[in-house]
Every structure is written in C-alpha cells, then in structure tokens.
Amino acid sequence: MVLSCNNISKEFVTGPVLKEVSFHINEHEKAAIVGINGAGKSTLLKIIMGEMSADSGDVFLSKGASVGYLAQHQEINTELTIFDVLLEVKKDILELSDKMRALEIKMKQADEEALDAVYEDYSRVTHEFELKNGYAYKSEITGILKGLGFEEDDFTRKVNTLSGGQKTRVYLARLLLSKPDLILLDEPTNHLDMKAIGWLETYLKNFNGAVLIVAHDRYFLDGVATKIIELNNCRATTFMGNYSDYATKKKALREAELKAYLNQQKEISHQEAVIEKLRSFNREKSIKRAESREKMLDKIERIDKPLELDASMNISLKPHKESGKDVLTVENLSKSFEETLFENLNFEIKKGERVAIIGGNGTGKTTLLKIINGITPCDTGKITLGANVEIGYYDQEHQVLHYDKSLFDEISDDYPYLTNTEIRNVLASFLFTKDDVFKLVGSLSGGEKGRVSLAKLMLSEANFLLLDEPTNHLDITSKEILEDALNNYEGTVLFVSHDRYFINKTATRILDLTGKRLINYIGNYDYYLEKKETLEAALLDEVPKEDQPLASSANKQSWQTKKEEQKELRKIQNELKRIEDEVAKLEEANAKLDEELANPEIAANVGKLMEVHKHKEANDERINALLERWEELSENV
Structure with a gap:
C-alpha cells in the first residue's frame, strides 16, 4: 500500500x-x-x-x-527552455555523464599503477549510468514532450513565454519524467x-x-x-x-437506495396516520399507545433522500420550427491565417444528425464553426443553409448572459411564454433546483454559467445547434444531463469536442479535420477508432500529392458510395452480433440439457432421455450452421 x-x-x-x-x-x-x-x-x-x-x-x-502532484493551474516562471526544464529532472544522469567524461580523461593520463583504480571507478559509474537509462534520456524527454503535443521547434521556447495551458503541459511532462x-x-x-x-x-x-x-x-x-x-x-x-463499471454499479445502488427511502417513507406515513388515528380516539390508552409509537418513530434512523434527478428532468426539447431535410451544405471551403487551416472542404448535414468535428489543436475546428455561423469569413467556398434553418451558437467566450439577473429571470425574460413550472423544469434539467433558481447569474461558477447558456440555447427558436466545446468546465453529472438533452433534441447538432465519451454517447457521425481536409465516419467515437487507420490510409496516405485537390473535390461525389458501403458493413456487424447472441443462448440451453441428462430420474426414463438427446442434437446442429454463417460473414468485415 x-x-x-x-x-x-x-x-x-x-x-x-x-x-x-x-x-x-x-x-x-x-x-x-x-x-x-x-x-x-x-x-x-x-x-x-x-x-x-x-x-x-x-x-x-x-x-x-x-509523490508527484499536478495541480489544475501551474505557474512556472523561468528563463529556461522547455527542454532544459525537463533536463533538470535528469540532473543525476548529467552528473554521472560528467564523471564518466572526467574519468575517461583521467584514464588517458593515468600511469599503469593508477589505471586499475581509475578503471574500476569508471566501470562503477558507467554501470550506474546504464541502470538509470542514461544513454536514452534525451529520447525519453523528446518522446514525452511530443506525446503531450509539443513539436521539436517548441523545445527551445522559454517557459515564461508560454500560455497557462502550455506551462501545465510542461509541468506534467516533468512530473512523468521523474517517475x-x-x-x-x-x-x-x-x-x-x-x-x-x-x-x-x-x-x-x-x-x-x-x-x-x-x-x-x-x-x-x-x-x-x-x-x-x-x-x-x-x-x-x-x-x-473503471468508470463504466462504476456507473453501472452506481445506478443499481441508487435504485436500491431510492427504493429503501421510499419504503421507509411509506412506513413513516403509515405510522403517522396510525398515531393520528389513535389520538383522535381521545382515550387515555389510545393516547399512550400513540405516544409509544411516536417514541419508536423518533428512534428510526432516517434514510436521506438520494440525490436523484426527478422525472421532469428527462424533458424532450423540440424546436418551435422544423427545418427542411437538407440543413447545411458546405462546398470547396478554404481558410488560411498565417498558414492554411483547411482547403476544399465538402460536406453535408441532414436534419436530425448529431455531427462531431474532431481533430488536433490548431486544425481549424472552431474557425469552421465560426465560418458556418457567419462570424468569420472564409477565403473561398460556399455555405448554404437549408429551408427554415435557424442557427443557435454556443461558445464559452460568447455567452449572452445578464449577470444582474436571477437564473429564473434570465429564462423567463427571454421566454415569457413559458410557465413557472416549465422554467423550473428546464433549469432542473441542467441541475438548478429549488432555491438555486433565484441565484444571481453573476455569482455562478464558469461551469454553472455554461449550463445556463446551454439551457437558453436548447429553448431557443434554433433548430440547428452549433456547439463549441460544450462540456468544458462541466462535471460528469452535468455532462450526462447534456447528453440526454442532445439525444432527445429533435433538431440538428454540429459540435466541436475533445470529450471522447461525450462524442461516443451523442454523435451519429464524425468529421475528422486532419491533413487540412475532413474524413467522414458514419458512427460514434468507437466506430471512428475502429476505422481511423483504414480510412486515413485510403484518403490521405495513398493519394499522390499532385492528385490531392482532385481527390478532395471527389470526396463529395464518393460520399454516397462510402455511405452505402458503411451501411452494408453495419448490417454485417449487426448480423454477426445476432449470431453470437443466438450461439450463446443455445450453449446455455445445452448446459441445462446436460444437467437433465445427469439427473438419475431422467436417465431411468428412456423416452425422456431420447427427447433430451434429440433436443441437444438439434441445438448442436443449429450452432454448427450458425458458426459456418459467422465465418462466412466475418470474411467481409
């Protein structure tokens, strides 16, 4: 321990x-x-x-x-470069290296009598150097820095010129290196x-x-x-x-706690009713019995009500106006600042889709959302919104909130047609309950303000939501609420996120912005991971550079073909899963038949014994047929 x-x-x-x-x-x-x-x-x-x-x-x-500790915010103010800050962790290795160099010089200068002693020191120091992985310390530093998103050009940057987030990454790298x-x-x-x-x-x-x-x-x-x-x-x-195991166990535990609470409340209500009835008889014995019951009731250790989201939180948020089937069409979109972010992007978004844009830092994801929303102009290309499309935009930096208003007034002033109950239900769906609704917006934390902005956005006339990192600063419970809200939302959603679990739960499609173009994946994050290597190789690595603009423009033309291929693949995967489930059930049934065969009563009954044998043979025959089909289908995955 x-x-x-x-x-x-x-x-x-x-x-x-x-x-x-x-x-x-x-x-x-x-x-x-x-x-x-x-x-x-x-x-x-x-x-x-x-x-x-x-x-x-x-x-x-x-x-x-x-013990190594990484706090949320790190302030490292030093003139040292990123690489030199990490070198400090390897101070003992550098000292050993200096000793080795000094002993090498000493060996060259030593006479025959002193050479053995110097060589012995050199062997000891070299052995210690090797044990501490001294020959690989530079590559170890490089590997950690690159792993955390630094390029080799960054290694010589002075730490005091970095942003807060970059300093935190440097500190994390140093911590990992110290082991x-x-x-x-x-x-x-x-x-x-x-x-x-x-x-x-x-x-x-x-x-x-x-x-x-x-x-x-x-x-x-x-x-x-x-x-x-x-x-x-x-x-x-x-x-x-892991977390998924915890979530499953927590759900079962919460249901058990809620059941215990409700049962106790039922018993308390029953006892209170009996006490009230006994008192109403207004007789000495009945009053004494009522008092006795009251004492017993007071001794009960009350179960606290579990922090449970009530049923009104699972509200379905429906846009006031439906869009047409075609929500967004992007054609040959390009954007550069000092360098080219992306070029010749082509994609479409249909009504009801929830599309995640993913990619590394600096690839242009947020810029793409801003171009679609008309905040940033594109260099070339065309953005076309479909019929009746109304955009709602969420950006942590552009929250339209009134800090002097209460949460309740923030919603009611913008949406006066909502009843008090409806406003409370909406706020409750984003974890603002009871007296929370009377808090001033200005007194809220960054995550709480984000939740209010998201609540307003989900209530807006918008039927096409553009969300830029909507889960930033949200705790896990808040993220789960947002996931449910988006999955129940009847409009269309396009969002940028680094939250892989959130993407996995909400996205019906993923657009990976990489290599200055988009790669389309029709599925969630798990599907993206499964197909990433194959599609990247097909669309990026194997396309000659002189042909890439042509390939990019061809992306739109091949969109329907890819969609059909991926649809067929999903059908095969679904059938494979169905076969696996049926085989598992048949094998479970066979296990029970084996138990019957081992039963002495059945063994003594020839008719029953033959019936069980035939049943098992039929199961085996079906399993063999299913496994043949499974093998056949698996060749196409």
Missing part, C-alpha cells in the same frame, strides 16, 4: 466538504476520484499533498515513497487535445507506479482507472473497476 487516507474531514465557512473520508491506494494501482463540482476532489488532493490541513483524520504514505512512486493528477486532460489524451492514457496504463486522478473525462477514466472513489454528500465510497 502506497497511500492511506483515514477519516479525513474538512469544513469551510460555507459548510462541510469532507466527512470521515477513508480509502487506500495500493502499489501500481490506478484510481480516480469522481464527484460533482464542489464535492471536494481538489481539496482532498491538497490535503494529501500537505498543501492544506484536514480538520481531522490522517494521511499515511509508505516509507520512502516519492515518482505515486502520481496525483488534478484534471490532467484539460489542456490536451485528443491525440495527447490518448498518449497520456497509454502512458499511465503502462506506468509502473500508482496513480490517483481527478478528471471529468470519462473515456480517459475508462481506459486508465481500475478503482473509482466517489465523493458524494461529503462522504467517500469506493467502487472497483
């Missing part, structure tokens, strides 16, 4: 944040802390690191264990693009030490975490498995 937290409690002026929080992290274990914004996740990490004191409780680290026994990471994916997040995910999975992560990136948590520590109502609960 590398870390143990025992009964950690912490209270601020606003109230308790942590109450008797206990958990442990074993060596090599990968764990994640999850919870809504304000649950105390970052506070807990600071207490573990000694940056903040707990009101009570203890933190134990195994003797001699080294501590325990790594604590607070929102490590915030400043990484999808490629860098994927690299970090692989690195942490293969990391030999222990890891404790706070993150809202559920796809990342699915890939890395083997244990989830949930902070809820100031308490900690540990779940084994």
Whole structure:
C-alpha cells in the first residue's frame, strides 16, 4: 500500500466538504476520484499533498515513497527552455555523464599503477549510468514532450513565454519524467487535445507506479482507472473497476437506495396516520399507545433522500420550427491565417444528425464553426443553409448572459411564454433546483454559467445547434444531463469536442479535420477508432500529392458510395452480433440439457432421455450452421 487516507474531514465557512473520508491506494494501482463540482476532489488532493490541513483524520504514505502532484493551474516562471526544464529532472544522469567524461580523461593520463583504480571507478559509474537509462534520456524527454503535443521547434521556447495551458503541459511532462512512486493528477486532460489524451492514457496504463486522478473525462477514466472513489454528500465510497463499471454499479445502488427511502417513507406515513388515528380516539390508552409509537418513530434512523434527478428532468426539447431535410451544405471551403487551416472542404448535414468535428489543436475546428455561423469569413467556398434553418451558437467566450439577473429571470425574460413550472423544469434539467433558481447569474461558477447558456440555447427558436466545446468546465453529472438533452433534441447538432465519451454517447457521425481536409465516419467515437487507420490510409496516405485537390473535390461525389458501403458493413456487424447472441443462448440451453441428462430420474426414463438427446442434437446442429454463417460473414468485415 502506497497511500492511506483515514477519516479525513474538512469544513469551510460555507459548510462541510469532507466527512470521515477513508480509502487506500495500493502499489501500481490506478484510481480516480469522481464527484460533482464542489464535492471536494481538489481539496482532498491538497490535503494529501500537505498543501492544506484536514480538520481531522490522517494521511499515511509508505516509507520512502516519492509523490508527484499536478495541480489544475501551474505557474512556472523561468528563463529556461522547455527542454532544459525537463533536463533538470535528469540532473543525476548529467552528473554521472560528467564523471564518466572526467574519468575517461583521467584514464588517458593515468600511469599503469593508477589505471586499475581509475578503471574500476569508471566501470562503477558507467554501470550506474546504464541502470538509470542514461544513454536514452534525451529520447525519453523528446518522446514525452511530443506525446503531450509539443513539436521539436517548441523545445527551445522559454517557459515564461508560454500560455497557462502550455506551462501545465510542461509541468506534467516533468512530473512523468521523474517517475515518482505515486502520481496525483488534478484534471490532467484539460489542456490536451485528443491525440495527447490518448498518449497520456497509454502512458499511465503502462506506468509502473500508482496513480490517483481527478478528471471529468470519462473515456480517459475508462481506459486508465481500475478503482473509482466517489465523493458524494461529503462522504467517500469506493467502487472497483473503471468508470463504466462504476456507473453501472452506481445506478443499481441508487435504485436500491431510492427504493429503501421510499419504503421507509411509506412506513413513516403509515405510522403517522396510525398515531393520528389513535389520538383522535381521545382515550387515555389510545393516547399512550400513540405516544409509544411516536417514541419508536423518533428512534428510526432516517434514510436521506438520494440525490436523484426527478422525472421532469428527462424533458424532450423540440424546436418551435422544423427545418427542411437538407440543413447545411458546405462546398470547396478554404481558410488560411498565417498558414492554411483547411482547403476544399465538402460536406453535408441532414436534419436530425448529431455531427462531431474532431481533430488536433490548431486544425481549424472552431474557425469552421465560426465560418458556418457567419462570424468569420472564409477565403473561398460556399455555405448554404437549408429551408427554415435557424442557427443557435454556443461558445464559452460568447455567452449572452445578464449577470444582474436571477437564473429564473434570465429564462423567463427571454421566454415569457413559458410557465413557472416549465422554467423550473428546464433549469432542473441542467441541475438548478429549488432555491438555486433565484441565484444571481453573476455569482455562478464558469461551469454553472455554461449550463445556463446551454439551457437558453436548447429553448431557443434554433433548430440547428452549433456547439463549441460544450462540456468544458462541466462535471460528469452535468455532462450526462447534456447528453440526454442532445439525444432527445429533435433538431440538428454540429459540435466541436475533445470529450471522447461525450462524442461516443451523442454523435451519429464524425468529421475528422486532419491533413487540412475532413474524413467522414458514419458512427460514434468507437466506430471512428475502429476505422481511423483504414480510412486515413485510403484518403490521405495513398493519394499522390499532385492528385490531392482532385481527390478532395471527389470526396463529395464518393460520399454516397462510402455511405452505402458503411451501411452494408453495419448490417454485417449487426448480423454477426445476432449470431453470437443466438450461439450463446443455445450453449446455455445445452448446459441445462446436460444437467437433465445427469439427473438419475431422467436417465431411468428412456423416452425422456431420447427427447433430451434429440433436443441437444438439434441445438448442436443449429450452432454448427450458425458458426459456418459467422465465418462466412466475418470474411467481409
């Protein structure tokens, strides 16, 4: 065990944040802390690191264990370059290298009598240098920096000239390079693009030490975490498995808690009714019995009502005006600033689609949304909106909110036709309940303001939503609410996001902006990962450079062909899944028939025995036919 937290409690002026929080992290274990914004996740990490004191409780680290900590914001002000900052981590290797050079010179100058002693020192230092991977330290630094999204041209940039997000990435690189026994990471994916997040995910999975992560990136948590520590109502609960395992178990637990709560409430209501009835008899014995029941009722340990979203939160948001079938047509679109972002883009979006635009940082995703929305002009090309299309645009930097209004007034002033109940239902669907609706917009956090903007957008006359990083600053619960809202939305959605889990849950199609052009994937993020290598090779690597503009313009013409091919592929995959399910059921049935055959009563009954044998033979025959069909179909995938 590398870390143990025992009964950690912490209270601020606003109230308790942590109450008797206990958990442990074993060596090599990968764990994640999850919870809504304000649950105390970052506070807990600071207490573990000694940056903040707990009101009570203890933190134990195994003797001699080294710890690396990445906070959400890093301020590294130094004249050193990015590469030199990482070189500081390898100070011991550099010192050994200097010793080796000095001993090499000494060996050349030493007489025969002293040479053996010098050579012995040289062998010892060289061995230590090799053990510390001294010959590969430069490539190790380069690999980590490139993995986190830095180009070789960036290595010589001075750290004090970098943005906050770039400094955080430098600090993360330095932390990973130091290889501590325990790594604590607070929102490590915030400043990484999808490629860098994927690299970090692989690195942490293969990391030999222990890891404790706070993150809202559920796809990342699915890939890395083997244990989830949930902070809820100031308490900690540990779940084994990744995020999806946790979500399944949490749902079952929540349903059980809700059932227990409702059963207890029913019993309390029953007892209160009995007490009231006994009192109404107004007799000494009945009053005493009522008082006795009251005492028993007071002794019951009341179950707190689970924090459950009520049914009104699953509202279906329908645009006031339907668009035509063709929502957006983009033809030969190009845009350059200092360098070309993209050229000759061609794509269409149909009514009801939810299309995700993905790609590395700086590829032009946000610029593309702004061009479609008329905020930024294109260099060449044409944007055509379909009949009755009304755009609604969401951008973290362009939220139209009135800071002096309450949340309730923010909605009611813009949508006066909504009833009070409808306004409360809409706000509740974005996690603003009870007295929250009377909070001033100006007092909200960045994530809460984002939720209000999204609520207004979903209520607008728009039937075509353009969303730029809609999940930024949202906690996991808020993301799930947004996913449900978009999946129930009856309009059309085009969004930019780095949140792979969110994309996987909501996208019906993915446009990958890479190599200055778009590659189309008809499916969610898992489908994109499955087909990425094949389609990239076909559309980018195998197209001669002189033919690429022609290939790009041909993309639109081949769109229908690709769509049909992918439709046929999905049909095959569905049939394969159906066959696999049927085989599993038949094998399960055979297992039960084997149990019957082993039953002495059936064994003694010849007629019944023959019937069971025939049933099993028929199952085996069907399984063989299905497996032949499966093999035949699998050749086409």
